[in-house]
Amino acid sequence: MTDERLRMSGIVKRFPGTVALDGVELTVRAGEVHCLLGENGAGKSTLMKILAGSYRPDEGTILLDGEPFSPSTPHAGLAAGIAVIYQELDLLPDLTVAQNLLLGRSPRFGPFVRRARRAGLARQALDRVGARFPVTTRVRDLPIAAQQLTAIAKALTADARVIVMDEPSATLGESELEAVFGVIRSLTEEGRSVIFISHRLDEVKAIGDRATVLRDGRTAGVYDVASTTPDEIVAAMIGEAKELVRPAGRPAPEGEPLLTVERVHVPGLIDVRDIDVRPGEVVGLAGLGGAGRTTLLRALFGDLKAHVTARLDGRPFRAGSPAAAVRAGLALVPESRKEQGLMLGLSVGRNAAIAALDRPPWLLPGRLGRRLAAPALAGLGVRSVGQSQLVGQLSGGNQQKVVLAKWITRGGIKVLLLDEPTRGLDVGAKADLYRQVRDLAGQGVAVLLASSELNELTANADRIQVLYEGRNIARFDPRVSPESAIAHAVITGATP
Amino acid sequence: MTTSIGSSVAASAEQAGGARPRRGADLIVKSNLLLVFLALCVVATLLAPQFLTGRNIANLLQQSSLTGIVAIGMTMVVLTAGIDLSVGSVAAFGGMTVAILMAAGVPVLPAILLSVLAGAVFGAIMGGLSAYLALPAFMTTLAGLTAIRGLTYLLTDGKPAEAAGAESFQLLGGGFIGYVPIVGIIFVVITILAAVVLRGTTFGEYVYAVGSNKEAARLSGLPVRGVITTVFAVSGALAALAGVLLTSRLTVGQPTAFNGLELDAIAAVVLGGTNLFGGRGGVFGTFVAVLLLSVLRNLCNLLGLGSFFQMVVTGLILLVALVLNMLIERRGARA
Numbered sequence: 001m002t003d004e005r006l007r008m009s010g011i012v013k014r015f016p017g018t019v020a021l022d023g024v025e026l027t028v029r030a031g032e033v034h035c036l037l038g039e040n041g042a043g044k045s046t047l048m049k050i051l052a053g054s055y056r057p058d059e060g061t062i063l064l065d066g067e068p069f070s071p072s073t074p075h076a077g078l079a080a081g082i083a084v085i086y087q088e089l090d091l092l093p094d095l096t097v098a099q100n101l102l103l104g105r106s107p108r109f110g111p112f113v114r115r116a117r118r119a120g121l122a123r124q125a126l127d128r129v130g131a132r133f134p135v136t137t138r139v140r141d142l143p144i145a146a147q148q149l150t151a152i153a154k155a156l157t158a159d160a161r162v163i164v165m166d167e168p169s170a171t172l173g174e175s176e177l178e179a180v181f182g183v184i185r186s187l188t189e190e191g192r193s194v195i196f197i198s199h200r201l202d203e204v205k206a207i208g209d210r211a212t213v214l215r216d217g218r219t220a221g222v223y224d225v226a227s228t229t230p231d232e233i234v235a236a237m238i239g240e241a242k243e244l245v246r247p248a249g250r251p252a253p254e255g256e257p258l259l260t261v262e263r264v265h266v267p268g269l270i271d272v273r274d275i276d277v278r279p280g281e282v283v284g285l286a287g288l289g290g291a292g293r294t295t296l297l298r299a300l301f302g303d304l305k306a307h308v309t310a311r312l313d314g315r316p317f318r319a320g321s322p323a324a325a326v327r328a329g330l331a332l333v334p335e336s337r338k339e340q341g342l343m344l345g346l347s348v349g350r351n352a353a354i355a356a357l358d359r360p361p362w363l364l365p366g367r368l369g370r371r372l373a374a375p376a377l378a379g380l381g382v383r384s385v386g387q388s389q390l391v392g393q394l395s396g397g398n399q400q401k402v403v404l405a406k407w408i409t410r411g412g413i414k415v416l417l418l419d420e421p422t423r424g425l426d427v428g429a430k431a432d433l434y435r436q437v438r439d440l441a442g443q444g445v446a447v448l449l450a451s452s453e454l455n456e457l458t459a460n461a462d463r464i465q466v467l468y469e470g471r472n473i474a475r476f477d478p479r480v481s482p483e484s485a486i487a488h489a490v491i492t493g494a495t496p
Numbered sequence: 497m498t499t500s501i502g503s504s505v506a507a508s509a510e511q512a513g514g515a516r517p518r519r520g521a522d523l524i525v526k527s528n529l530l531l532v533f534l535a536l537c538v539v540a541t542l543l544a545p546q547f548l549t550g551r552n553i554a555n556l557l558q559q560s561s562l563t564g565i566v567a568i569g570m571t572m573v574v575l576t577a578g579i580d581l582s583v584g585s586v587a588a589f590g591g592m593t594v595a596i597l598m599a600a601g602v603p604v605l606p607a608i609l610l611s612v613l614a615g616a617v618f619g620a621i622m623g624g625l626s627a628y629l630a631l632p633a634f635m636t637t638l639a640g641l642t643a644i645r646g647l648t649y650l651l652t653d654g655k656p657a658e659a660a661g662a663e664s665f666q667l668l669g670g671g672f673i674g675y676v677p678i679v680g681i682i683f684v685v686i687t688i689l690a691a692v693v694l695r696g697t698t699f700g701e702y703v704y705a706v707g708s709n710k711e712a713a714r715l716s717g718l719p720v721r722g723v724i725t726t727v728f729a730v731s732g733a734l735a736a737l738a739g740v741l742l743t744s745r746l747t748v749g750q751p752t753a754f755n756g757l758e759l760d761a762i763a764a765v766v767l768g769g770t771n772l773f774g775g776r777g778g779v780f781g782t783f784v785a786v787l788l789l790s791v792l793r794n795l796c797n798l799l800g801l802g803s804f805f806q807m808v809v810t811g812l813i814l815l816v817a818l819v820l821n822m823l824i825e826r827r828g829a830r831a
Contacts, residue, residue: 303715326717340715343708345775354705355716357698365701406716 003030004066005193006051006162011060013046018426020046021057022217028162033184033194035204035225038214039237039454039487044197047214048164051195052084053077065161083160085151085168093140098122100139101154125153129183145176152183163187164195167289181207199288201230201492215239230492238487253280253462258446259317259415261300262309270295270470277415277446282437284461284478285450286490291467293450294335297417300448301325301332312414326355329414331407333400333421341403342391349373349387351402355410376408377401380436397429404436416440418449422456434460454490458483468493528820529769529781533788540791544798550675552794557680558745560790562587562738564683564783566757567764568690569731571782573623574765575694576707576727577774578633582622582640583735584757586615588750589648590736595657595749604665612736618644619732620725627724637728641758648751657749669744679741686734690779703727707774763810764789767817789813 006028013021021043028034038044049055051062053071062069064080071077077084091100098119099106107117122135131149139147148168155163168180184194184207198204204211208225213236221236257276264272270292277283285293299306302319310317312328319325322332334340342351353369361368370387377387380401384394391402400421407413418437422430438460441447451457457464458478466474466489474489489495540547566583573580590611597607622640626633651657659665671678694700702723705713714720735757743749768785770777789810796806 301715322715323717323719332715334715339709340711343705343712343775345708346704350701350704354701354713354718357701358717362698364696365698366695369701 004028005030005032005064007061007063008047008051009061009063011047011050011062012058013043013050013055014058020217021050023060023219024214024217025219025222026212027222028193028195029210030193031188031191032209033188033196033207035208035211036195036197036214037199037204037211037233037237038220039491042214042237043217044214045166048084048166048195048197051077051162051164052082078158078160081159081161082164083155083158083162084164084166085148085155086166091139091147091151091154094138096136096138097126097133097142097150098135100150101125101135101157105157121157125157126150128156129153130179130186143176145179148176148180149183152180156187160192162193162195164197166197167199168196177203199491201233204233205230213237234488234491235484237491238484253278253441255279256314257311258313259448260311262311263307264296264299264310265307266295266299266304270299270467272296272467272470272472275448275465275472277448279444279446280441281463282441282447282449282461284457284464285448285467286454286457286464286486287450287452287467288490289452291490292470293467294419295470296467297332297419297448297450300415301330301417303332326410329412330417331410331413331415332417333403333407333419335419335423337396337399337403338392342399344390344392346391347388348377348382348384348391348394348402351391352377352387352405352409355406373405373409376405379408380405381432395429397425397432400425400429400433401436404433408440413440413445415446415448418447418451420451421449422451422453430456454483454487458486466490529767529784529788529817532817533784533791536788536791536795540795540798544795547795547798552798554672554675554677554680556790556794557683558677559794560786561677561679561683562741563757563760563764563790564786565679565686565738565741566731566735567761567768567782567786568683568686568779569727569734570758570761571765571768571770571777571779572690572694572703572727573633573731574707574762574770574772575703575774575777576724577710577772578623578626578724578727579637579762579772580619580622580728580731580735581634581637581758582618582644583731583761584754585641585644585648586618586732586735587739587742587754587757588752589618589644589651590615590739591743591753592648592651592657592739592749592751593736594740595659595743596651598665599658599660604662608665608737608740611740612733615736615739616729616733619735620729622732623728624721624725626728627721633724633728652749652751654751656751659743659747659749665744666747667744669741669746679745682737682741687779687783694778699723699726704775707771707776709775760789763814767814769821 004027006026008024008026011021011024012019024043024047026047036044046055050057053074053076056072069080071080071082092103101122102118107114107121119135126135129149129152131146131153133142133146139150142150184196187194196207204225211223211225211233213220213223213233215237220239223233255278258279259277261275262273264270272292275283285296287293295304298304299308300310300319302321302325308318317328319328319330338344349370352373353365356372357365357369373387382398382401382405384398391399394402407416421433425433434456437447437449449457449461461478464476464478464486465472466476466486468490473493474495476486546552566587570580570583593614594607594611597610598604618640622636623633625631625636667678669679673681694703702713702718705718706720706723710720739754742753764785765782766772767789768777768781768783770781792810792813793806796809
């Protein structure tokens with residue numbers, strides 16, 4: 001087991017404005033399950049994309065079975081025996097299992113597909129992962145675990161030496177996960193290496209041989225899983241340095257809550273209870289991907305079917321649609337500004353004014369909108385070539401400000417819902433955006449802020465609610481709770 | 497605070513210069529069409545001396561106006577990223593109902609209004625199904641195309657309906673003021689009204705917003721479904737109006753009328769520079785495109801080229817216009 005399968009050393013990857021990887025080391029032995037751990041943004045995905053050939057590293061070397069290896073395309077990575085199973089399975093849902101497994105490589109007789117032979121090859125591939133379902137099933141009709149097995153079987157048809165699994169557990173139930181683990185064990189027995197990315201430490205304990213922890217683009221430690229406690233790994237993931245960052249002393253807002261959420265229940269997704277937000281208060285929502293932060297915000301905004309028991313301004317409140325939520329004084333800055341926040345083909349001014357036109361005189365929306373939107377755009381410091389520039393041509397930070405300007409222009413906001421508002425923004429733009437959010441809070445707006453970046457929450461929220469698997473399991477005051485305690489709750493789901 | 501205001505002042509000072517590439521491209525696309533149109537008119541005058549006669553122009557306007565009225569409604573639908581395939585059938589239905597109503601003794605104005613209203617209701621049903629049940633408009637209006645045509649035949653068992661009627665009614669579709677046909681005036685008025693609605697009202701702004709990004713429009717609290725239902729209702733109403741005008745000119749309702757009208761209307765919308773995926777374009781482009789297509793047809797007629805030849809030429813012109821628009825847009829985007 002000392003056989004070295006893969007060695008990535010000194011890997012550096014820079015993106016404009018940020019260093020994603022800053023000298024990462026990763027060594028994987030033949031026949032081991034190597035877990036890759038780290039908080040959101042630690043660099044796990046970037047590292048795996050470099051391994052797969054989707055990105056080229058700026059510095060560093062990769063050795064695969066002792067040979068230098070520098071894949072320039074995902075195809076080259078696959079040919080060399082690197083198979084990556086992404087979280088969003090890249091299967092074609094309307095084709096059968098057999099069609100998917102041999103996509104582009106079906107056995108042929110002249111122009112005709114040899115169906116029987118294809119089915120036979122597919123059957124062999126499924127048998128290897130212990131899957132029992134027929135190869136003629138359409139992928140769409142399979143349960144998620146079976147789809148996952150299909151993806152694994154597909155990865156194996158390429159005779160992979162290293163198999164990367166990106167959070168396979170995120171979509172799997174308990175028993176399904178056990179089936180996938182069984183496959184992983186039999187793969188390693190054949191001498192293949194598995195790199196297993198997961199947020200959940202209990203899974204790492206159950207399946208992993210060794211673990212590499214990434215933090216802020218560097219390797220924070222390599223651990224032998226059997227002889228390490230979860231607390232040691234969590235400590236490595238969180239780090240020590242961030243402890244010193246504390247928000248400037250703000251008086252905690254007092255008074256009656258503006259928004260009181262008794263319960264938000266979306267069957268099968270979330271069941272959140274007792275969150276309230278006072279005027280001028282920023283309540284942070286922390287949690288892993290899939291913990292239910294986005295679902296909670298969408299439910300409050302009337303964007304999905306949910307049982308909501310809440311009070312706004314002391315009156316019972318339940319929005320049946322986003323339009324109703326907006327009328328009631330809610331505003332949402334959605335997760336994806338390009339797909340959900342903005343009309344990229346329209347100008348800055350038209351985007352900023354669009355929510356403010358639902359009142360008399362109903363005329364001259366262009367001129368009226370420009371006049372209405374000007375103060376908000378100027379106040380937020382949106383850098384554009386005038387209001388008529390297309391919003392799609394702006395930088396990410398300025399685009400996000402236009403989304404905010406849309407609500408400020410509308411006016412009368414009581415509750416502002418922010419979903420990952422700083423995703424993809426550089427440091428300066430983040431600080432700028434949070435300053436604007438605090439300004440709004442200062443004017444009496446109640447803010448619910450969902451973010452994967454814990455340090456942003458501790459720096460900007462007055463209180464933090466931790467969501468874990470659809471429930472809010474703990475609440476913290478970032479002024480007194482150490483960030484490590486919050487991170488511990490976020491990652492493990494354990495209440496302090 | 498002062499710095500941010502300062503920068504925005506500077507920004508608006510730059511506005512004129514910076515926005516020019518994009519506007520320039522738009523202008524070229526628009527005037528491109530206008531230039532082609534004018535060039536075609538010159539060519540037509542040279543080739544066929546009888547082109548530039550009052551009678552011919554009047555004829556031309558009268559023939560293109562009905563398609564044009566429908567194309568204006570189609571433009572609004574396409575701006576929301578929808579499509580309305582049912583306009584031909586709705587127009588035929590409108591033409592039949594107005595004839596039948598008048599034959600039954602209903603006065604002219606109520607008969608017209610009821611027919612147009614029927615078109616609006618058809619449109620609202622198809623658009624509403626598409627908006628509220630998230631069905632593709634292509635399918636709901638394709639179903640409408642078939643069903644409403646069938647309904648039109650059922651009205652009289654497929655026979656034409658005599659519009660026993662007042663002279664005032666016949667003037668509407670067939671009358672002239674000087675050389676100008678009344679339907680031409682109606683077409684121009686509707687184009688201007690549509691432009692005012694699209695550019696000058698909140699509803700028009702919503703049309704562009706919905707077409708540009710439906711999801712963002714919804715999450716901004718806009719009544720997306722209402723907007724979609726409304727544009728289909730407008731399209732249906734204008735189609736029915738075109739049917740009424742045809743019946744008025746022919747003094748008889750033809751259940752077989754307007755076969756394939758949807759394709760002519762969509763061709764004009766696209767040739768006029770409105771993006772089939774919504775959010776960009778307008779009715780003036782459609783207006784010019786309608787005239788262009790009908791001048792082309794007229795020219796072929798004057799030169800004695802058969803209708804088969806016309807179809808080929810029309811198709812080719814459409815292709816060339818699309819490629820040109822695409823090339824100009826790309827250059828605009830790169831600039």
